[in-house]
Amino acid sequence: MSHDLFSTPEHALFRDTVRKFVEEELRPRAREFDAMGRFDKALYRKMGDLGMLGLRYDPAYGGAGLDWSYTAVMYEELGRADNAGVTMGISVHTDMATPSLAEFGSEALKQQYLVPSIAGECVSAIAVTEPDAGSDVSAIQTRAVRQGDEWVINGSKIYITNAATADWLCLLAVTDPSAGYGGFSQIIVPTDVPGFRYELLDKIGNLGSDTGQLFFDDVRVPVSNTIGEIGRGFQQQMKQFQDERLVACVSTVAGSAQLWEETRRWAEQRRLFGKPLSKMQNTQFKMVELWTQITAARELVRACVAQRVAGTDATQLITMAKLFCGRVSRQVADECIQLHGGYGYMRESVAGRAFVDSRLVSIGGGSDETMMHYLAKMLGF
Numbered sequence: 001m002s003h004d005l006f007s008t009p010e011h012a013l014f015r016d017t018v019r020k021f022v023e024e025e026l027r028p029r030a031r032e033f034d035a036m037g038r039f040d041k042a043l044y045r046k047m048g049d050l051g052m053l054g055l056r057y058d059p060a061y062g063g064a065g066l067d068w069s070y071t072a073v074m075y076e077e078l079g080r081a082d083n084a085g086v087t088m089g090i091s092v093h094t095d096m097a098t099p100s101l102a103e104f105g106s107e108a109l110k111q112q113y114l115v116p117s118i119a120g121e122c123v124s125a126i127a128v129t130e131p132d133a134g135s136d137v138s139a140i141q142t143r144a145v146r147q148g149d150e151w152v153i154n155g156s157k158i159y160i161t162n163a164a165t166a167d168w169l170c171l172l173a174v175t176d177p178s179a180g181y182g183g184f185s186q187i188i189v190p191t192d193v194p195g196f197r198y199e200l201l202d203k204i205g206n207l208g209s210d211t212g213q214l215f216f217d218d219v220r221v222p223v224s225n226t227i228g229e230i231g232r233g234f235q236q237q238m239k240q241f242q243d244e245r246l247v248a249c250v251s252t253v254a255g256s257a258q259l260w261e262e263t264r265r266w267a268e269q270r271r272l273f274g275k276p277l278s279k280m281q282n283t284q285f286k287m288v289e290l291w292t293q294i295t296a297a298r299e300l301v302r303a304c305v306a307q308r309v310a311g312t313d314a315t316q317l318i319t320m321a322k323l324f325c326g327r328v329s330r331q332v333a334d335e336c337i338q339l340h341g342g343y344g345y346m347r348e349s350v351a352g353r354a355f356v357d358s359r360l361v362s363i364g365g366g367s368d369e370t371m372m373h374y375l376a377k378m379l380g381f
């Protein structure tokens with residue numbers, strides 16, 4: 001059953017490239033990445049060579065200059081890589097840490113960080129969440145104090161994806177505590193600077209990504225490392241979150257559809273009470289209900305991508321999609337693990353892994369409650 005979002009001949013050509021990469025480089029090593037607790041950094045070079053790391057970015061910096069529909073194609077395919085952690089790590093680099101740099105960064109910053117990021121020569125991370133501030137981004141306390149031409153940074157970030165892999169961070173810091181929402185800045189911090197260190201965290205799922213706590217102890221970077229205007233960091237980060245959320249929706253829906261297919265195959269083979277599990281009405285009802293949910297989620301994502309391609313403000317629809325896709329993926333994983341019976345509870349089972357991995361979608365990149373908080377405001381409550 002086809003569940004591809006876009007299928008023009010151009011999309012199909014690009015889809016084949018990504019699918020080949022997934023089949024050859026990612027799926028065979030999916031469990032190895034879990035055991036490593038991170039992705040193989042060398043593969044970023046390969047993705048760079050295939051043109052996968054700067055799809056929407058300006059060709060002047062090595063990007064492909066394509067519209068959002070190609071990003072959707074790529075993350076549909078990566079969503080089928082059998083490793084949600086790896087997909088998340090890659091998406092942090094392509095669509096969560098680099099969009100602000102591409103849109104607001106100075107020419108010098110783009111040459112220094114965007115060009116090698118698109119080539120796969122370096123990897124990025126997005127550092128927003130702190131031990132005492134997650135959903136409430138405006139409560140972050142990591143401080144960047146200006147001393148001459150340098151920022152001196154102190155503070156800590158937590159649950160940061162690519163913590164060990166990243167060569168540079170897109171850091172959100174407070175640069176003027178008296179300026180409210182105008183007191184934050186996005187600053188590029190290379191991870192080899194004195195005063196920076198990380199500690200890895202032990203997660204229950206998304207094992208193929210390295211997640212850690214970051215520490216900044218009198219870290220010094222040039223003020224020219226500021227992305228865009230000083231004091232516009234909060235607004236730029238809110239914009240950057242839109243790409244982050246939509247990418248998460250695309251790969252999540254693709255992953256749910258794949259799990260559904262796997263579960264169908266399982267139900268057709270598994271026999272009990274003298275017939276295949278798939279012939280029981282309960283199984284059929286559950287499966288059609290889940291497919292309806294997956295289809296609805298996919299159509300919502302398609303509408304979001306269409307708005308992004310058209311250049312209209314997709315914030316409200318993306319916020320709804322993030323809420324809806326997270327819930328659908330949890331429901332699909334829960335029902336599919338049930339249909340797998342005891343095998344579903346085994347670590348090697350796709351359903352078992354999806355059950356743990358999908359739980360993150362309703363937390364990371366803004367939780368369900370955060371989405372509802374924003375939606376309530378947007379809808380005038």
Ligand SMILES: Cc1cc2nc3c(=O)[nH]c(=O)nc-3n(C[C@H](O)[C@H](O)[C@H](O)COP(=O)(O)OP(=O)(O)OC[C@H]3O[C@@H](n4cnc5c(N)ncnc54)[C@H](O)[C@@H]3O)c2cc1C
Nearest residue numbers: 126127128129134135159160161364365366367369370373
């Ligand atoms: C595996 C993983 C990877 C991550 N990667 C990154 C990363 O790369 N970069 C990064 O910056 N962050 C990252 N995060 C952090 C993630 O974005 C935060 O965990 C998330 O935003 C929630 O923040 P919090 O953990 O502080 O929870 P809190 O904000 O403390 O939330 C606690 C509870 O309050 C609820 N809540 C929130 N708002 C409201 C409201 N208005 N009303 C009622 N209840 C509410 C929440 O939904 C939650 O249930 C990652 C997290 C995980 C687990």
